[in-house]
Amino acid sequence: MTDFPHPPLVTGLDVDGAGAHPAAAALSGLDPADLVSGARLARAVRHAEHAGLTFVTFADAALPAVPGSPASARLDAVTRAAFVARTTTAIGLVPEVPTTYPEPFHVATQLASLDLAASGRAGWLAAVTPGDAAPAAYGRAPVADLGREARDVVQVVRDLWDSWEDDAVIRDVATGRYVDRDRIHRVDFAGESFSVVGPLITPRPPQGQPVVLARAGDVAGPGRDGERLVDVVLVGGEDAAGARAAARAVVDADPGARAVVEVQVVLDAVGRTGADRLAELDAGPAGPWAAGAALRHVGPAAGLRALLAELADDPAVAGVRLLAASLDADLPALARDVLPALRADRRTAPPRSGATLRDHLGLARPANRFAGAARATA
Numbered sequence: 001m002t003d004f005p006h007p008p009l010v011t012g013l014d015v016d017g018a019g020a021h022p023a024a025a026a027l028s029g030l031d032p033a034d035l036v037s038g039a040r041l042a043r044a045v046r047h048a049e050h051a052g053l054t055f056v057t058f059a060d061a062a063l064p065a066v067p068g069s070p071a072s073a074r075l076d077a078v079t080r081a082a083f084v085a086r087t088t089t090a091i092g093l094v095p096e097v098p099t100t101y102p103e104p105f106h107v108a109t110q111l112a113s114l115d116l117a118a119s120g121r122a123g124w125l126a127a128v129t130p131g132d133a134a135p136a137a138y139g140r141a142p143v144a145d146l147g148r149e150a151r152d153v154v155q156v157v158r159d160l161w162d163s164w165e166d167d168a169v170i171r172d173v174a175t176g177r178y179v180d181r182d183r184i185h186r187v188d189f190a191g192e193s194f195s196v197v198g199p200l201i202t203p204r205p206p207q208g209q210p211v212v213l214a215r216a217g218d219v220a221g222p223g224r225d226g227e228r229l230v231d232v233v234l235v236g237g238e239d240a241a242g243a244r245a246a247a248r249a250v251v252d253a254d255p256g257a258r259a260v261v262e263v264q265v266v267l268d269a270v271g272r273t274g275a276d277r278l279a280e281l282d283a284g285p286a287g288p289w290a291a292g293a294a295l296r297h298v299g300p301a302a303g304l305r306a307l308l309a310e311l312a313d314d315p316a317v318a319g320v321r322l323l324a325a326s327l328d329a330d331l332p333a334l335a336r337d338v339l340p341a342l343r344a345d346r347r348t349a350p351p352r353s354g355a356t357l358r359d360h361l362g363l364a365r366p367a368n369r370f371a372g373a374a375r376a377t378a
Contacts (some may be wrong), residue, residue, distance in 0.1 A: 023281045078095045
């Protein structure tokens with residue numbers, strides 16, 4: 001077994017739409033335009049930052065959560081993250097971007113630009129897109145091996161982030177040179193369903209590479225040279241013991257990785273029990289909320305505090321990502337009744353202005369793979 005450091009629990013929250021429950025938007029009473037309002041999004045992210053959450057995630061999909069429902073509308077996740085980059089100062093911004101059908105070169109460029117806009121606070125939730133309907137939305141042929149495709153995409157995106165060395169931008173006024181071409185490297189990648197020729201069109205991101213998150217099992221295997229492709233693995237379980245075991249399996253397999261437990265949350269709030277709120281949401285047009293692999297807490301804030309304290313006390317668990325059923329009800333309850341007590345017990349800590357998302361996760365800034373190769377042959 002591995003000995004683990006025991007820093008404070010990292011806390012994340014998904015801030016998509018009206019909430020993580022697929023019926024939250026339809027039952028929110030909000031106009032569809034309000035659900036995609038930039039002002040509403042900015043308020044939610046600022047609320048999360050002031051509550052002491054470490055990062056927020058932005059869900060994304062080409063298809064609506066409820067087919068045919070205008071309440072399922074959403075804007076591109078990277079665009080939403082970039083919009084709030086300058087309205088926040090400390091919280092990490094982690095858009096979900098699929099690996100299956102978008103162009104990897106564009107993904108690399110968008111995320112590098114987000115890290116620049118957020119001064120090193122960007123992450124990437126690298127997701128897969130199962131099903132038969134999504135390929136048509138992208139104008140692509142179906143991908144049979146989603147895990148292999150995800151591995152190839154994450155690999156080439158990481159290569160592209162390194163295609164500029166950290167000091168490639170020289171701004172040499174005397175010679176009129178903006179960049180040193182010897183410090184910009186070509187990337188040639190040919191996978192089974194796509195090819196990429198680099199370098200990237202943006203400089204290397206402030207973090208070197210934004211933090212890559214993925215659900216357990218979505219990215220098949222390590223990188224080309226055995227390197228870690230996923231920094232943070234999202235795990236779940238039927239109960240806290242199962243989630244802790246899943247986290248332990250992640251870090252036993254790779255001591256440098258971080259395991260973050262996903263938790264669906266329906267708190268007692270707005271004068272109603274969590275069970276009553278969940279029953280109403282489950283009776284909505286989208287049907288019951290699928291548990292998937294995530295843990296679920298339904299009930300009082302004290303129960304959630306106890307669950308998060310148990311996870312925080314396990315050194316294999318680096319953090320949690322909270323999936324609030326309804327943001328308008330659950331985020332204020334989290335900010336008032338859950339997070340302050342965990343901070344008081346030093347089980348969590350608020351994000352620090354000026355720190356990167358890698359800093360908060362205890363991840364070192366990676367060396368540039370091309371610069372290292374150049375030094376080795378020099």
